[in-house]
């Protein structure tokens with residue numbers, strides 16, 4: 001299992017490009033026929049990528065979890081960023097089309113991923129956090145979440161944010177999750193930027209053309225660094241780090257958080273003019 005240790009803000013000043021990428025960027029989550037798992041010590045979040053091809057794939061607990069089942073002490077939010085597929089949770093099948101989200105609560109024992117058409121596989125992205133109790137497994141189809149329209153065309157940041165798992169929607173212990181889609185011609189996400197000292201966050205960029213990239217901004221607001229990110233790569237953002245990006249093309253991203261609270265609007269806003 002890929003392990004990423006937690007990072008202090010004092011550490012990143014001396015990191016070069018490769019060190020930043022090794023610590024924060026998750027490049028290979030989606031391998032056909034495999035389930036890939038990255039364990040982050042930032043709030044003990046686990047990122048999962050599953051690409052089922054000719055047979056279903058199971059979500060198995062890595063040895064490092066010291067758990068009988070992956071979800072023995074955890075919950076997970078799953079978004080399908082590929083073609084249609086099915087997630088089966090203890091015998092109940094949920095169909096996820098592109099952009100749909102499934103919350104699976106603590107205690108589920110057998111979770112499997114399958115593609116509806118093996119020639120065009122589903123690509124499941126999971127964000128899992130420790131959970132203290134069991135909330136019901138719930139499917140949210142694209143557009144069924146709480147929608148927020150953000151930004152302006154004139155500042156190239158017009159985007160639609162869908163909240164799926166959140167305090168006023170699908171209930172969870174820690175995970176807050178949704179999808180934001182940039183409108184055509186808009187390139188900036190989360191600008192003006194913010195931090196949230198009470199939660200870490202991870203972004204998975206998707207629906208980005210192969211030849212395009214997102215320049216993702218991270219670090220303390222007055223000590224920013226950038227990471228160049230390709231389609232279907234995830235980036236881990238500690239609670240002290242801004243997380244904003246500009247694409248060379250429109251794109252979507254799954255954002256997901258875990259930590260001290262679930263209050264989406266509990267953000268420490270940063271003015272554009274404060275960034276360095």
Ligand SMILES: O=C(O)C(=O)C[C@H](O)C(=O)CO
Nearest residue numbers: 159161180189190191201255
């Ligand atoms: O486009 C945005 O702005 C976002 O999607 C922001 C994320 O949801 C986020 O950073 C929540 O804290």
Ligand SMILES: [Zn+2]
Nearest residue numbers: 194196201243
């Ligand atoms: Zn955020």
